Amino acid sequence: MALHNVVLPNEDSRQLLPIPKKEAKLYMSFMYVAFISLFIGGLMGLLQVLVRSGNFTLPFGIGYYQILTVHGVILALVLTTFFIIGFQFALMSKTVGMSDKQRNLSWLAFWIMTIGTIMTAITILLGKASVLYTFYAPLKAHPAFYIGLAFVIVGTWVAAFVNWRQLYLWKKKHPGEKSPLLAFMVTINMIMWFIASLGIAVAVLVQFIPWSLGYAETINVLVSRTLFWYFGHPLVYFWLLPAYMAWYAIIPKIIGGKLFSDSLARLSFVLFLFFSIPVGFHHQLTEPGIDPTWKFIQVVLTFMVIIPSLMTAFSLFATFEITGRRKGYGGLFGWFKHLPWKDVRFFAPFVGMLAFIPGGAGGIINASHQMNTLVHNTIWVTGHFHLTVATTVILTFFGITYWLIPHLTGRKLTKSVNRLGIIQTIVWGIGMLIMSGAMHIQGLLGGPRRSDYSEYGGTEQAVTWGAYQMAQAIGGTILFVGIILMVYIFIKLAFFSPKGDEEFPIAEEEENAEPTPMWMENWKLWVAITIALILFAYTIPFVDIIQNSPPGSVPFDWPIGNS
Amino acid sequence: MKQHGKTHTNVDKEPNLKGTLISVGVLGLFIIISWVAVFAIFLSR
Numbered sequence: 001m002a003l004h005n006v007v008l009p010n011e012d013s014r015q016l017l018p019i020p021k022k023e024a025k026l027y028m029s030f031m032y033v034a035f036i037s038l039f040i041g042g043l044m045g046l047l048q049v050l051v052r053s054g055n056f057t058l059p060f061g062i063g064y065y066q067i068l069t070v071h072g073v074i075l076a077l078v079l080t081t082f083f084i085i086g087f088q089f090a091l092m093s094k095t096v097g098m099s100d101k102q103r104n105l106s107w108l109a110f111w112i113m114t115i116g117t118i119m120t121a122i123t124i125l126l127g128k129a130s131v132l133y134t135f136y137a138p139l140k141a142h143p144a145f146y147i148g149l150a151f152v153i154v155g156t157w158v159a160a161f162v163n164w165r166q167l168y169l170w171k172k173k174h175p176g177e178k179s180p181l182l183a184f185m186v187t188i189n190m191i192m193w194f195i196a197s198l199g200i201a202v203a204v205l206v207q208f209i210p211w212s213l214g215y216a217e218t219i220n221v222l223v224s225r226t227l228f229w230y231f232g233h234p235l236v237y238f239w240l241l242p243a244y245m246a247w248y249a250i251i252p253k254i255i256g257g258k259l260f261s262d263s264l265a266r267l268s269f270v271l272f273l274f275f276s277i278p279v280g281f282h283h284q285l286t287e288p289g290i291d292p293t294w295k296f297i298q299v300v301l302t303f304m305v306i307i308p309s310l311m312t313a314f315s316l317f318a319t320f321e322i323t324g325r326r327k328g329y330g331g332l333f334g335w336f337k338h339l340p341w342k343d344v345r346f347f348a349p350f351v352g353m354l355a356f357i358p359g360g361a362g363g364i365i366n367a368s369h370q371m372n373t374l375v376h377n378t379i380w381v382t383g384h385f386h387l388t389v390a391t392t393v394i395l396t397f398f399g400i401t402y403w404l405i406p407h408l409t410g411r412k413l414t415k416s417v418n419r420l421g422i423i424q425t426i427v428w429g430i431g432m433l434i435m436s437g438a439m440h441i442q443g444l445l446g447g448p449r450r451s452d453y454s455e456y457g458g459t460e461q462a463v464t465w466g467a468y469q470m471a472q473a474i475g476g477t478i479l480f481v482g483i484i485l486m487v488y489i490f491i492k493l494a495f496f497s498p499k500g501d502e503e504f505p506i507a508e509e510e511e512n513a514e515p516t517p518m519w520m521e522n523w524k525l526w527v528a529i530t531i532a533l534i535l536f537a538y539t540i541p542f543v544d545i546i547q548n549s550p551p552g553s554v555p556f557d558w559p560i561g562n563s
Numbered sequence: 564m565k566q567h568g569k570t571h572t573n574v575d576k577e578p579n580l581k582g583t584l585i586s587v588g589v590l591g592l593f594i595i596i597s598w599v600a601v602f603a604i605f606l607s608r
Contacts, residue, residue, distance in 0.1 A: 313590055317583040325579055332582050357590060361597040368598070374605045444604060 030086025116151025218552030380443020435475025
């Protein structure tokens with residue numbers, strides 16, 4: 001084997017760096033916003049399921065679509081983004097380090113994101129932006145809503161540039177060495193996020209802001225929705241990839257094992273970069289005005305994402321089995337029985353992984369072109385993403401919280417908090433099984449998503465939905481108990497747990513691991529292929545959409561009480 | 564010496580991944596069954 005083609009594992013490059021107090025404060029600031037968001041967003045979720053059960057009316061003239069917008073924006077956009085950026089900074093700091101200048105820039109990122117969040121939140125709370133988190137035109141929110149969102153995006157870009165700079169400087173110091181796996185993964189995620197969020201930035205800056213300010217009379221609805229979903233699907237992977245970082249590189253350490261394969265983990269992340277973006281049309285399969293051929297092409301590209309997803313599933317099972325067998329547990333599934341079920345750092349993400357099995361299967365169904373008509377705009381879809389983001393991703397984030405928060409605050413994860421965490425995970429699992437299960441079934445029976453409670457004039461079909469809406473209220477209430485538990489655990493870990501040194505678990509490679517090929521780090525090639533795939537999937541249909549669009553729409557503000 | 568030799572063989576041996584094979588098989592089967600079930604509803608409507 002030609003040695004210059006591979007990079008041998010190097011002790012020095014694997015050394016973990018301490019996180020100084022000044023940095024820990026920065027990462028904790030992201031976590032505070034994330035957990036405040038969890039509480040507010042969760043409370044809104046509880047109110048929604050109660051309203052939809054038909055037995056509860058919102059007080060003080062609060063609108064259903066107002067709380068639905070708070071729920072979606074604060075959980076899907078704020079909680080996730082703040083947790084991810086904070087967590088990724090911690091990973092970068094631990095593996096490649098952070099300079100003072102980078103820390104200052106990271107604070108800038110934090111404040112830009114926070115100011116944007118506050119602007120957006122105020123407009124929603126004043127009832128001036130009940131446009132849901134997808135903010136579809138021609139519903140018009142107050143301009144501050146869109147400007148606030150633009151701030152959040154710009155803040156994440158600053159974070160992305162800091163992350164890339166961190167890796168760049170590390171590579172300059174370690175010529176010829178492969179980058180640490182977690183730093184590689186963070187870099188991939190931020191490249192994907194940056195390329196994807198350009199779409200939403202264009203929509204917000206060029207279309208929504210001038211239109212909402214009255215400078216532009218009309219908006220091209222289809223262009224705005226296409227730009228949203230160009231961003232909206234990779235957004236899903238922006239949530240998911242940090243969970244995968246934990247699954248690939250942190251969970252093996254927690255269960256006492258090693259990395260299954262450094263190369264496989266990197267390859268799966270590269271494939272996610274390729275196939276997360278040129279697939280937005282699978283959210284628009286019922287949209288008139290998009291050429292069906294290009295919908296079909298993007299459906300095929302969507303199905304390519306199954307490859308890295310199954311690679312991940314295989315890799316996880318293999319990690320569990322190899323670790324268990326090494327510990328001496330024989331038989332076909334002895335290794336499974338002896339996984340550390342009583343360690344919440346493993347248990348919570350594991351339940352998340354489990355939820356991804358029906359979550360992924362549902363995703364394949366949603367993306368299956370004509371079959372999408374069966375579930376499109378039904379509450380099945382809401383059930384689907386409550387499995388993926390609200391269980392798989394969030395339980396993995398909770399799993400990370402149990403060690404990351406005490407690590408950053410110089411405290412310990414105590415036995416009692418660990419036990420409470422196990423209970424929290426079970427509560428979450430049961431609540432979600434009931435709520436998401438009911439949503440899936442009601443969706444198959446035609447129950448709509450997004451909408452306020454209605455008896456639909458007493459139609460027979462709507463009568464069949466009642467029991468499932470009640471089940472969602474029960475599941476949602478159980479989930480809210482889970483949220484209270486989690487917020488309590490967060491406060492306990494951040495302020496009251498005994499002082500100590502909690503491990504930052506990062507798995508190592510096997511002693512005799514196959515070296516990772518050098519071409520894995522060919523960033524220019526990965527970015528070039530990503531852009532080529534996007535241009536291929538979007539150029540012709542996008543030009544077609546612009547050339548053949550119906551007249552644009554004037555703003556509609558009265559349906560959401562914004563007139 | 565004997566023990567050392569045994570350890571060495573274990574390290575070089577391909578790991579036993581029978582459980583993994585069955586697990587991913589079950590996972591694949593679950594995906595196919597779910598898809599076919601919903602497809603059947605699609606056809607019946």
